[in-house]
Amino acid sequence: MTGNLAIIILAAGQGTRMKSRLPKVLHPIGGRPLVGHVLTTAARLEAQHIEVVVRHERDQVVAALSEEYPAAVFIDQDEVPGTGRAVQVAIDALPDDFEGDVLVLSGDCPLADVDTLSAFLDEHRASGAPATLMTAVVEDPRGYGRVIRDADGGVDRIVEQKDASDDEAAVREINAGMYAFRASTLRRYLPEVGVDNAQGEMYLTDVPGLLRRDGDRVAASVVSDVTVTFGVNDRAQLAEVGRLLNARIVRRWQLEGVTVIDPATTWIDDDATLAPDVTILPNSHILGATTIAAGATVGPDTTLVNCEVGEDAIVRRSDATLSVIGAGATVGPFSYLRANTVLGAKGKIGAYVETKNAEIGEGSKVPHLSYVGDATIGRGVNLGASTITANYDDVNKHRTEIGDEVHTGSHTVLVAPVRLGAGAKTGAGAVVRKDVPAGALAMTVAPQRNIEGWVEKNRAGTGAADAASRENSAE
Numbered sequence: 001m002t003g004n005l006a007i008i009i010l011a012a013g014q015g016t017r018m019k020s021r022l023p024k025v026l027h028p029i030g031g032r033p034l035v036g037h038v039l040t041t042a043a044r045l046e047a048q049h050i051e052v053v054v055r056h057e058r059d060q061v062v063a064a065l066s067e068e069y070p071a072a073v074f075i076d077q078d079e080v081p082g083t084g085r086a087v088q089v090a091i092d093a094l095p096d097d098f099e100g101d102v103l104v105l106s107g108d109c110p111l112a113d114v115d116t117l118s119a120f121l122d123e124h125r126a127s128g129a130p131a132t133l134m135t136a137v138v139e140d141p142r143g144y145g146r147v148i149r150d151a152d153g154g155v156d157r158i159v160e161q162k163d164a165s166d167d168e169a170a171v172r173e174i175n176a177g178m179y180a181f182r183a184s185t186l187r188r189y190l191p192e193v194g195v196d197n198a199q200g201e202m203y204l205t206d207v208p209g210l211l212r213r214d215g216d217r218v219a220a221s222v223v224s225d226v227t228v229t230f231g232v233n234d235r236a237q238l239a240e241v242g243r244l245l246n247a248r249i250v251r252r253w254q255l256e257g258v259t260v261i262d263p264a265t266t267w268i269d270d271d272a273t274l275a276p277d278v279t280i281l282p283n284s285h286i287l288g289a290t291t292i293a294a295g296a297t298v299g300p301d302t303t304l305v306n307c308e309v310g311e312d313a314i315v316r317r318s319d320a321t322l323s324v325i326g327a328g329a330t331v332g333p334f335s336y337l338r339a340n341t342v343l344g345a346k347g348k349i350g351a352y353v354e355t356k357n358a359e360i361g362e363g364s365k366v367p368h369l370s371y372v373g374d375a376t377i378g379r380g381v382n383l384g385a386s387t388i389t390a391n392y393d394d395v396n397k398h399r400t401e402i403g404d405e406v407h408t409g410s411h412t413v414l415v416a417p418v419r420l421g422a423g424a425k426t427g428a429g430a431v432v433r434k435d436v437p438a439g440a441l442a443m444t445v446a447p448q449r450n451i452e453g454w455v456e457k458n459r460a461g462t463g464a465a466d467a468a469s470r471e472n473s474a475e
Contacts (some may be wrong), residue, residue: 004100005047005121006183008090011035011107012055012077017234023057024232025107026064029242030249031269031288034232035061037110037245039069040270044114045103045121049094051075052107053086082201088190091183101125102186104179104204109231111244112178116228120221124180129219131185131208133158134178136226144174145205147220155218158205162198173222175205176229185211245270261299281316293327302332310345323355326362344379358389361404373397374416378404384428386411403438 015024281299
């Protein structure tokens with residue numbers, strides 16, 4: 001959508017019904033704050049100017065958004081309440097020579113997509129009207145401003161819920177809270193808008209009434225999908241809008257060739273990228289900027305946050321953050337990959353394994369019950385059950401280096417900093433405190449001592465003592 005366009009996003013409200021320390025517009029769904037979705041859509045419309053009107057917790061809102069949305073200009077609303085005043089301060093901040101169209105959006109309505117808004121703007125421009133409202137027909141209009149039509153079917157005025165008569169309150173066509181105006185129209189009429197209403201606020205919705213007073217036409221565009229108009233005022237609505245957004249995202253990937261076994265229990269953030277022939281099993285969360293390559297299978301019961309999953313990899317019943325899983329690798333079940341884990345192609349991180357800041361080479365395996373932190377592991381390595389890299393000395397973290405084709409025995413502890421050369425091995429129960437040369441076997445062996453008769457003497461009358469006595473008597 002190119003052209004002479006300014007977008008004003010209203011994000012100044014307190015959102016008291018959220019009952020939260022976090023400003024309403026910053027509550028997240030789909031991997032972004034509510035207003036972040038609106039800003040992302042605004043950027044895709046290629047507007048010349050994008051303004052966000054802020055007031056409540058303005059510093060927190062600006063800090064959360066300014067880095068990711070550098071094109072946005074943040075405008076402070078003053079003490080005068082209402083959407084009309086919010087738009088007025090934004091209009092005043094535009095260049096004096098801007099004479100294009102102004103699209104007004106709500107920061108708590110994240111479902112309005114590019115296609116819907118592009119069509120809305122096209123209809124506004126085609127109508128030639130100085131103002132166009134987006135409207136919707138709903139079963140239950142409570143809480144919304146009602147669109148009152150004139151005898152010819154045109155828009156006569158908008159009446160807010162608290163100011164509506166019984167007949168007006170029965171109208172089911174609602175104001176969706178999104179508008180397109182000529183900039184000159186807003187400059188002319190906003191100074192006339194007052195606060196003589198039940199809320200004592202300066203309503204933007206008074207502008208259509210002023211236009212009608214002067215004989216101008218106000219157009220309306222009725223959306224076919226009412227969900228694009230849904231806003232968020234409390235936690236219940238936040239959950240519902242989040243569900244609708246997720247359903248939209250899941251369907252998009254299904255149409256791109258991704259198999260999602262159970263859409264109802266699969267959550268995919270808006271920034272995630274999935275290739276064709278990916279399979280997502282139930283109860284899986286694909287979050288952040290996670291990318292999943294063709295043929296990979298994720299789930300069930302898996303969470304990936306900002307991860308990269310290679311072709312034909314398998315990740316099941318596991319949790320991973322900021323990790324890379326190579327092509328053909330397997331992870332899980334019940335694995336925990338912390339930040340900066342890199343698993344090479346055809347590698348394995350198995351059951352009840354935790355990794356952190358670890359590079360695990362191609363074809364290497366950490367099958368089960370192990371902790372690998374701050375480590376570099378070569379190719380073709382096999383770590384025995386319960387191998388631990390002891391990386392912390394109570395003051396600093398240290399790194400373990402393991403060469404190619406190293407095999408460790410069960411319950412090996414590698415006390416960092418330490419290096420195992422290529423092809424080295426460790427015996428079961430080894431505690432390795434010194435470097436192991438290539439091809440060497442590291443063992444920490446103490447002679448085994450058996451004290452016969454100890455149980456019968458020291459645990460007399462127990463089941464163990466009785467069993468030992470029976471076996472010894474049989475011999």
